[in-house]
Amino acid sequence: MASSSNFFGLTECNLLCVGGLVAGLALAAVAFKRYQKYKDDQRRQTYPKDTVVLHQIGRGKYIPSISPFPLKLETYLRMAKIPYINEHSRTFSSKGKTPWMTYNGEDVDDSQMCIDFLNKKLGVDMNKHLSLEQKSIGHAFRILVEDHLYWTMAYVAYAGDLTATRSVMPYDPLTNMFLVRAWTKVIRKQLWCQGMGRHTVEQVNHLIKSDLMALSVFLEEFPNLKDYIYRVRETFWPDWNECILEPEQGGTRGKKEK
Numbered sequence: 481m482a483s484s485s486n487f488f489g490l491t492e493c494n495l496l497c498v499g500g501l502v503a504g505l506a507l508a509a510v511a512f513k514r515y516q517k518y519k520d521d522q523r524r525q526t527y528p529k530d531t532v533v534l535h536q537i538g539r540g541k542y543i544p545s546i547s548p549f550p551l552k553l554e555t556y557l558r559m560a561k562i563p564y565i566n567e568h569s570r571t572f573s574s575k576g577k578t579p580w581m582t583y584n585g586e587d588v589d590d591s592q593m594c595i596d597f598l599n600k601k602l603g604v605d606m607n608k609h610l611s612l613e614q615k616s617i618g619h620a621f622r623i624l625v626e627d628h629l630y631w632t633m634a635y636v637a638y639a640g641d642l643t644a645t646r647s648v649m650p651y652d653p654l655t656n657m658f659l660v661r662a663w664t665k666v667i668r669k670q671l672w673c674q675g676m677g678r679h680t681v682e683q684v685n686h687l688i689k690s691d692l693m694a695l696s697v698f699l700e701e702f703p704n705l706k707d708y709i710y711r712v713r714e715t716f717w718p719d720w721n722e723c724i725l726e727p728e729q730g731g732t733r734g735k736k737e738k
Contacts, residue, residue, distance in 0.1 A: 527582060532557060532564035532598070535571065536579040541650050544723040548630065549591040550579040556595050558716045560604050592626075621698055629691045631676040635684050638667040639677060 527533050534557065536550035545551040557564045564581075573580035573589035580589035588597045598604060607615055637645045642660055649656045671677030676684065696705045713720055 527585075528563075528565070529584060530563065531583075532562055533567055533582040534564050534579060535567050535569065535573070535581060537570055538568045538650055539723050541648055542724060544717070544720065546648060546650065547578065548633075549626075553579050553581070553591040553594055555712065555716055560598070560602075560606060562598060562602065562604070592622075617698075621695065624691060624694065629688070631671065631674055632684050632688045632691070634667055635671055635676050635679075636688075638664050639671060639684075640681065 534550070534554060536545060536554070537547060540546040543551065544554065554564075554566075572578050573587065575589050577589045579591055579594070580587060581594045582588075583598070583601070588594050607618065610618065642664060645664075646656055646660050649660060651659060668677060679687075692705060699705060699708050717723075
């Protein structure tokens with residue numbers, strides 16, 4: 481006797497097979513998630529007390545991070561002389577952000593929220609010598625860089641030709657191809673929603689020049705913005721070259737930090 485079929489044209493036997501496969505995949509996903517949590521709990525037990533564990537993507541080829549926000553947070557940790565270790569991986573925070581950190585078992589995400597958390601927790605105040613007006617101006621320029629100039633950078637990196645973007649990624653060719661493709665799809669959608677992606681190349685270049693000029697004027701004690709960046713690098717990143725070179729070149733890029 482032939483097996484009955486439903487309106488999808490599947491027999492009862494087919495439905496049982498499909499149902500079993502779906503259930504099996506669901507159980508495998510649950511098991512994998514539990515395994516990941518177990519491994520995460522085991523790893524957390526090794527974190528040293530009163531030390532920031534900085535979760536960030538790996539080092540870049542030409543700069544210690546291919547994202548500006550991990551570099552910002554790590555530079556702050558060095559400036560404030562807060563003990564920290566890096567945990568390089570492509571694991572993002574619960575909000576889907578990077579970098580994020582763990583401090584004495586507590587997770588905090590977003591680079592600025594990490595800084596605010598540590599300032600309050602450890603009593604750090606690197607702006608105490610500034611007036612209220614200077615702090616307000618500094619806050620405004622930080623927003624300019626992080627919420628405006630950042631999107632022009634994302635536009636340059638992902639809205640057009642991707643050759644330069646691929647060239648700076650510190651991954652093998654296959655991983656590089658898939659990651660850049662995935663990130664491009666996400667970032668182009670973000671650019672359109674944010675608004676920067678709706679502009680022409682010429683318009684975005686004008687915005688970049690305007691932002692950089694404003695920053696250069698703000699940092700008037702230095703000849704230009706480039707000199708300021710080099711001063712920060714020399715003062716707080718004496719191991720800059722070591723961070724971006726492969727071990728066989730005498731560097732630490734790609735090595736697990738402890």
